[in-house]
Amino acid sequence: MANQEDLAKPPSSLQSFLEDLHCKYKPLQNGAVANYIPELAKVDPDSFSICIVTVDGEVYEVGDSQQLFTIQSISKVFVYGLALEDHGRDYILTRVGVEPTGDAFNAIILDEQSKRPYNPMVNAGAIATTSLIKGSGATERLNRMLDMFRRYIGRDVFVDISVFTSERTTGHRNRAMAHLMLNFGMIDEPIDTALDLYFQQCAVMVNCHDLAVMAATLANKGVNPMTKEQAVNSRYVKDILSVMYTCGMYNFAGEWAYKVGIPAKSGISGGIIAVVPDKMGIAVFSPRLDARGNSVRGVKVCEELSQHLGLHLFECARLVKSQE
Numbered sequence: 001m002a003n004q005e006d007l008a009k010p011p012s013s014l015q016s017f018l019e020d021l022h023c024k025y026k027p028l029q030n031g032a033v034a035n036y037i038p039e040l041a042k043v044d045p046d047s048f049s050i051c052i053v054t055v056d057g058e059v060y061e062v063g064d065s066q067q068l069f070t071i072q073s074i075s076k077v078f079v080y081g082l083a084l085e086d087h088g089r090d091y092i093l094t095r096v097g098v099e100p101t102g103d104a105f106n107a108i109i110l111d112e113q114s115k116r117p118y119n120p121m122v123n124a125g126a127i128a129t130t131s132l133i134k135g136s137g138a139t140e141r142l143n144r145m146l147d148m149f150r151r152y153i154g155r156d157v158f159v160d161i162s163v164f165t166s167e168r169t170t171g172h173r174n175r176a177m178a179h180l181m182l183n184f185g186m187i188d189e190p191i192d193t194a195l196d197l198y199f200q201q202c203a204v205m206v207n208c209h210d211l212a213v214m215a216a217t218l219a220n221k222g223v224n225p226m227t228k229e230q231a232v233n234s235r236y237v238k239d240i241l242s243v244m245y246t247c248g249m250y251n252f253a254g255e256w257a258y259k260v261g262i263p264a265k266s267g268i269s270g271g272i273i274a275v276v277p278d279k280m281g282i283a284v285f286s287p288r289l290d291a292r293g294n295s296v297r298g299v300k301v302c303e304e305l306s307q308h309l310g311l312h313l314f315e316c317a318r319l320v321k322s323q324e
């Protein structure tokens with residue numbers, strides 16, 4: 001197995017490793033594209049791209065890393081950061097917990113005692129988080145969110161209206177969760193106000209390159225490595241990365257932490273981001289999903305990258321290296 005030394009290899013070797021991974025997993029067709037949001041089922045299931053952006057702004061990419069798709073649950077990470085900036089850690093903790101659930105992303109459950117949703121990475125917690133975003137009306141709140149995504153990506157972003165309306169028409173399960181939270185006072189506004197904003201954040205269009213820059217921004221203390229803009233207050237980066245680490249891959253989070261060992265987040269459209277603090281952001285896009293809603297090729301690619309580059313946070317070679 002390779003170790004941290006690989007990070008110091010000439011850039012071309014990382015590029016060729018990504019190309020090898022792409023070739024190796026291109027034939028893998030296990031899994032199925034999400035279709036519970038009808039518009040998502042129209043994606044080309046064979047799409048496959050990988051991108052790494054380092055904190056120094058180096059880019060390694062393979063496949064069509066410019067192909068746009070909706071960000072879906074990966075948005076939860078960044079909106080959580082905005083909510084922390086809006087209200088501070090203590091208040092946010094009274095509304096959304098930080099416990100992994102071991103349940104699916106769309107489970108209709110709240111913490112029995114506190115009535116809070118378990119964490120901001122599952123749908124219930126994300127809807128509660130979104131409902132906390134400040135602004136004087138729906139447009140201002142959406143614009144604040146879009147501006148936050150712009151800081152992480154380095155260009156203006158927009159919402160895919162057909163995916164947004166498709167989910168808005170069919171998202172009854174999320175509506176059920178929102179009702180439950182309204183009942184327990186975890187949401188203070190009409191549920192459709194919160195859900196519209198949530199469905200819009202999920203329908204923001206990104207590509208694999210964008211996702212890698214966003215992940216690299218989190219790796220780089222909240223500063224976008226390409227534009228040098230501070231996308232999120234650095235004091236909240238550790239909170240964001242902690243919940244990604246323990247909850248970002250839903251009911252696969254434990255196995256992911258064990259095998260891959262870095263904070264990550266997946267989305268139902270087929271994206272995965274992973275963050276190697278102080279080093280790099282990784283993004284994979286491949287829409288076929290496993291039973292837990294994680295990209296099949298995405299998981300494989302991240303497992304191999306972690307092993308090959310020695311990225312696991314508790315990798316001894318890495319720990320020894322950082323003490324030198």
Ligand code: GLN
Nearest residue numbers: 072073105123202267268
């Ligand atoms: N918009 C999707 C939903 O709320 C996001 C889920 C996901 O990406 N896991 O169901």
